[in-house]
Amino acid sequence: MLASTQMPVQKIAAELDFNQVNYFSRVFRAHTGVSPSEYRRQFSSRDGRPAGVSLPTHHHPLLRA
Secondary structure: OOOOOOOOHHHHHHHOOOOOHHHHHHHHHHHHOOOHHHHHHHHEOOOOOEOOOOOOHHHOHHHOO
């Protein structure tokens, strides 16, 4: 969702059942090495698809969406 939409990080966190965006950001950074905003900047392409690296979702079930 970060790479393929312009949906705010707060809304993405809520869609993934994270009650607090700060907690989502900590979990995301722990598993990817970058913040959600950094990920969006680095891996969004102009056509809306992820460019290159995919998100390793196997570590946390709530990041599999």
